[in-house]
Amino acid sequence: MTHTMQPGVRPPDFNSLINGLLTTDAPLPRRLQTASTLRTVLCAPEHAAFVQRDSSQLLNALEQLLYDRTEPIRRQVPVLIGALAAAMRPNLHQFISWLLYTAQCATQNQQNLTLWPLVLLMMHEALEALVQARDTPCVLPYLPDLVRCMQTLLEGLDEAALTTALLPLLVSFSRAEYAQALLPHVSEVVDVLIGWSLEATSTPSVAAKVALRG
Numbered sequence: 001m002t003h004t005m006q007p008g009v010r011p012p013d014f015n016s017l018i019n020g021l022l023t024t025d026a027p028l029p030r031r032l033q034t035a036s037t038l039r040t041v042l043c044a045p046e047h048a049a050f051v052q053r054d055s056s057q058l059l060n061a062l063e064q065l066l067y068d069r070t071e072p073i074r075r076q077v078p079v080l081i082g083a084l085a086a087a088m089r090p091n092l093h094q095f096i097s098w099l100l101y102t103a104q105c106a107t108q109n110q111q112n113l114t115l116w117p118l119v120l121l122m123m124h125e126a127l128e129a130l131v132q133a134r135d136t137p138c139v140l141p142y143l144p145d146l147v148r149c150m151q152t153l154l155e156g157l158d159e160a161a162l163t164t165a166l167l168p169l170l171v172s173f174s175r176a177e178y179a180q181a182l183l184p185h186v187s188e189v190v191d192v193l194i195g196w197s198l199e200a201t202s203t204p205s206v207a208a209k210v211a212l213r214g
Helices: 014-022 028-043 045-053 055-065 077-088 093-107 115-132 136-156 161-173 176-198 204-213
Strands: none
Touching: 014 028, 014 055, 028 045, 028 077, 045 055, 045 077, 055 077, 055 093, 077 093, 077 115, 093 115, 093 136, 115 136, 115 161, 136 161, 136 176, 161 176
């Protein structure tokens, strides 16, 4: 179902919100409030048509935030991405293409390792947002690509920072809404779980949590 613009609904001022987020010398509380406002706007059903219309602009802005020098701002990106993914349904091709491209860029950027866990968290938030929106079928064709993306990230970097991002994503993959589509790729997911539970640098608590998910 394609969202149509409802009569009488004013379009959100995305330019103002994006500028407020990208203004790096603005006070942090103001930027965080802008991120919260943007999420509210993205989640509003009456704004869905405007979000789809301006999705390219929004994706470009959020991509810039991934490289923001302020960690609290970078942490806002996965949540905003989840809200944007839900608003862009049922046609997720553009969103998934952007997400996979961003992941590819992350694997090639060894100088900025903070990107890697953010990509995993973005996948998690997007999948969870679609569950909340009760519209998971639109993402099922792309799940194999997301699994391969996860594998590439985990094989390319052995950092404890990835663990906190990996566990929520595994929880998302294990949801009933996605399990059937992932059955052909169970062995790939299990390989990741076993590798992380046996990894010498994994703390006992991390290994235990991974083992429980397996």
